Amino acid sequence: MRSATKNPLLKVVILGDGGVGKSCLMNRFVSNEFDEHSFHTIGVEFLNKDLEIDGQTYTLQIWDTAGQERFKTLRTPFYRGSDICMLTYAIDDKASFKNLEIWRTEFSYYADLKDNNAIPFIVVGNKSDVSSEHREVSMLEMETWCNENHITSCIETSAKNASNVQEAFRMAVQHWIRLESRADKNQTIVNDTVNLSKNQSDVKTSCCGGSGDETN
Numbered sequence: 001m002r003s004a005t006k007n008p009l010l011k012v013v014i015l016g017d018g019g020v021g022k023s024c025l026m027n028r029f030v031s032n033e034f035d036e037h038s039f040h041t042i043g044v045e046f047l048n049k050d051l052e053i054d055g056q057t058y059t060l061q062i063w064d065t066a067g068q069e070r071f072k073t074l075r076t077p078f079y080r081g082s083d084i085c086m087l088t089y090a091i092d093d094k095a096s097f098k099n100l101e102i103w104r105t106e107f108s109y110y111a112d113l114k115d116n117n118a119i120p121f122i123v124v125g126n127k128s129d130v131s132s133e134h135r136e137v138s139m140l141e142m143e144t145w146c147n148e149n150h151i152t153s154c155i156e157t158s159a160k161n162a163s164n165v166q167e168a169f170r171m172a173v174q175h176w177i178r179l180e181s182r183a184d185k186n187q188t189i190v191n192d193t194v195n196l197s198k199n200q201s202d203v204k205t206s207c208c209g210g211s212g213d214e215t216n
């Protein structure tokens with residue numbers, strides 16, 4: 001998180017296969033608009049949007065990336081410094097769901113993650129408005145994959161009818177808040193440990209000083 005502005009600024013990257021609806025999700029969330037004929041993204045685009053949670057306003061800097069393989073070199077430099085990674089697929093496209101693993105690996109590599117748990121991943125199954133005969137991925141499959149990959153946040157959305165889009169971003173930030181407060185607690189423990197060893201070395205010094213005085 002960068003704290004140059006008054007509100008915490010969170011960098012959110014949206015990843016997933018071309019055509020799953022990443023640009024539409026961002027535009028629905030930021031502008032409450034939907035484009036039936038959205039064009040493929042080339043490289044990356046970003047938009048900012050404020051979100052309030054428990055009286056605190058967070059500025060989300062949302063990076064919409066190009067899902068097509070040919071744009072890989074254009075998108076990957078933008079992964080570093082991310083606070084939240086949204087792994088997206090379309091519920092009527094099984095291949096896009098299967099590719100989540102590839103997206104997660106690509107993100108972890110180029111964001112230079114040491115620990116996958118250090119960044120909130122959220123899995124988003126978009127196009128939940130499609131009719132049941134077109135559905136290729138069930139909720140259970142999504143939840144199972146998330147459990148297996150230790151991802152605790154997942155949700156189905158529709159950028160088309162606006163279902164759960166606000167909730168998806170809210171869920172991601174809430175997850176980030178939980179991880180951040182856990183990291184703060186760990187930092188407090190580390191600081192206490194350092195202080196404790198500092199006190200011990202103070203004691204040693206005065207001991208040595210004391211014995212030195214005695215020999216003189």
Ligand SMILES: Nc1nc2c(ncn2[C@@H]2O[C@H](COP(=O)(O)OP(=O)(O)OP(=O)(O)O)[C@@H](O)[C@H]2O)c(=O)[nH]1
Nearest residue numbers: 018019020021022023024036038041067127159160
């Ligand atoms: N039915 C339905 N269609 C959607 C939804 N979201 C996006 N689409 C359609 O899916 C197509 C692709 O949407 P985009 O948002 O451009 O997809 P993208 O993931 O950004 O694609 P790339 O830029 O190539 O990575 C467009 O025709 C959208 O209108 C949705 O929730 N429901």
